[in-house]
Amino acid sequence: xxKISLGILIVIIALVLAGIAVAQGSDHSQRFxxxxxxSASFLDKIHYRLKGCKIIHELNDATALSCPAxxxxxxxxxxxxxxxxxxxxDAQINADDVWNLGYTGSGVTVAILDTGIDYNHxxxxxxxxxxxxxxxxxxxxFDDHGHGTHVSGIITADGVGGSPQGFxxxxxxxxxxWMAKVCDASGSCYVSDxxxxxxxxxxxxxxxxxxxxxxxxxxxxxxxxxxYLAQKVNWAVDNGVTIVAAAGNTSGKVSSPGCASxxxxxxxxxxxxxRASWSGSGLALDIMAPGVNIYSNLPxxxxxxxxxxxxxxxxxxxxxALLRQKNSTLTDSQIKDALYKxxxxxxxxxxxRYYGWGRVDALGAINYIK
Numbered sequence: 001x002x003k004i005s006l007g008i009l010i011v012i013i014a015l016v017l018a019g020i021a022v023a024q025g026s027d028h029s030q031r032f033x034x035x036x037x038x039s040a041s042f043l044d045k046i047h048y049r050l051k052g053c054k055i056i057h058e059l060n061d062a063t064a065l066s067c068p069a070x071x072x073x074x075x076x077x078x079x080x081x082x083x084x085x086x087x088x089x090d091a092q093i094n095a096d097d098v099w100n101l102g103y104t105g106s107g108v109t110v111a112i113l114d115t116g117i118d119y120n121h122x123x124x125x126x127x128x129x130x131x132x133x134x135x136x137x138x139x140x141x142f143d144d145h146g147h148g149t150h151v152s153g154i155i156t157a158d159g160v161g162g163s164p165q166g167f168x169x170x171x172x173x174x175x176x177x178w179m180a181k182v183c184d185a186s187g188s189c190y191v192s193d194x195x196x197x198x199x200x201x202x203x204x205x206x207x208x209x210x211x212x213x214x215x216x217x218x219x220x221x222x223x224x225x226x227x228y229l230a231q232k233v234n235w236a237v238d239n240g241v242t243i244v245a246a247a248g249n250t251s252g253k254v255s256s257p258g259c260a261s262x263x264x265x266x267x268x269x270x271x272x273x274x275r276a277s278w279s280g281s282g283l284a285l286d287i288m289a290p291g292v293n294i295y296s297n298l299p300x301x302x303x304x305x306x307x308x309x310x311x312x313x314x315x316x317x318x319x320x321a322l323l324r325q326k327n328s329t330l331t332d333s334q335i336k337d338a339l340y341k342x343x344x345x346x347x348x349x350x351x352x353r354y355y356g357w358g359r360v361d362a363l364g365a366i367n368y369i370k
Contacts, residue, residue: 031069034079038062048073089154089290092271093315094363095171098322103366105172105321108328110155111207111241112314113197113214114148116141116181118299121149123157123168129176132200134193141181146298150306151213152177153296154314155321162303168296171318171362172325178206182214189214194257195232202239208324210236211317212245212263213310215255220282223261230260237262242332244317246309247280254284264336265356268292268312273346273359279309285356286336287343289315319362327369338365 037048040061048055048063051071056079057064064079090096098104109129119128119142131141143149156177159169180197183189194214201210217227224230233243247267248255258265258280267279268291275281276292291312293305320335330338340357342364347355 032066033069033071035065035067035073035076036062036079037065037073037076039075089271089294089315090169090171092273092290093171093319093360095319095322097363098366099173101366103322103325105156105175105318105325108172108209108321108324109176109178109207110172110209110211110317110321111178111180111201112148112152112155112211112317113180113182113194114143114151115145115183115185115187116143116148117152117177117179118143118149118297119179121153121297121299121301122160123153123162123170123297124149124177126158127152127156127174127176129178130206131179131181132197133181134197134200135181135184135190137184138181141179143181143299144185145183145187147183147187147213147310148179148181149299150296150304151211151310151314152179154294154311155211155318157297161301162295162297168303170296171315172321175318175321175325191216191229194229198232198236202236202241208241209317209320210241210243211314212243212257213308213313215246215248215258218248218250218253218255218280218282219259219284220253221259222283224254224256224259224284225261227256227259229257230263233257233260234262237332240332242320242335244313244320246313247285249278249280249308251278251281254280254282259284262332264316264339266291266309266313266316267354267356268307268309269346269355269359273344275346275354276307279312281354283353285353287316287339287356288312288346288359290359291315316360319360319365322362323365323369326366330369334369338368342368 053065053067157170162168182193245258245263247265265286268276270292289312294311343358345358
């Protein structure tokens with residue numbers, strides 16, 4: 001009886017200690033690793049808890065764990081992260097159906113104003129068309145932040161890598177991208193640097209599409225055309241460049257230069273076409289695109305999922321590239337008609353301040369134009 005009682009006591013003590021370990025392991029200041037241990041044993045699970053691990057799933061033949069970084073579990077292996085690709089967002093806007101029609105952005109260049117680009121990234125090297133730095137501290141346009149590389153991938157990544165391979169494919173994978181580095185390593189961007197880049201792109205005929213995933217200020221009104229940068233954007237459109245700009249991540253207004261009357265201001269929806277609560281809104285909003293947990297590439301051959309109207313904007317920019325491949329003579333007005341009249345209507349019927357004309361539909365837009 002004593003042996004049985006002692007055994008029960010040991011188990012009780014172990015469970016108590018396990019509870020303490022779990023409580024300690026729930027401290028969010030610690031870093032954790034996700035592991036899969038190939039055991040479903042009750043005693044092994046006690047052992048995992050004593051090491052400070054939290055049990056995530058109790059599988060038939062294994063135990064999924066979240067363990068403090070550095071903790072070693074015998075025979076355990078990494079609990080890998082899989083994504084339903086940004087082919088998920090590509091498919092959401094029907095870009096994959098457009099590829100099947102033969103339109104992948106080939107022969108079209110998109111100018112991007114951002115933090116720079118990792119031009120050596122295997123997803124982007126084949127699409128890199130050049131760059132120029134407009135910031136004062138470097139003449140190199142290499143991305144020292146990550147934002148510009150992520151945006152570029154959403155437009156034109158080849159889908160050659162990622163986790164698993166192929167999941168980072170861009171909306172217009174054969175389009176070319178030209179980068180204007182206008183933001184520093186902290187993501188800060190001077191208006192004058194942005195304006196200089198806009199002028200350079202237009203005067204040197206770099207591209208007929210400009211993607212701008214940055215902004216500031218803003219308005220709930222129909223436009224901010226008195227704003228200096230908005231005026232510069234409108235000037236560029238008047239000179240034959242279609243400008244796609246982020247609506248911003250503050251609900252109740254559209255940031256500048258997205259609020260320029262001639263820009264295409266893009267808000268963000270999730271994978272269920274529901275507007276992100278933080279997405280810019282107002283009378284200047286034009287259209288929506290996927291912008292929540294978008295998987296794309298980052299500098300130094302890495303990948304991650306980011307959210308923001310910054311991620312929604314390149315979905316529309318790349319869709320414009322698909323349209324211009326089909327018909328290179330399209331005017332800015334014709335492009336907007338194709339985008340707005342075929343968008344998936346969300347919210348109130350027709351245009352509204354929370355969804356604009358709806359979520360972009362690449363296939364609908366391609367079929368709309370001649």
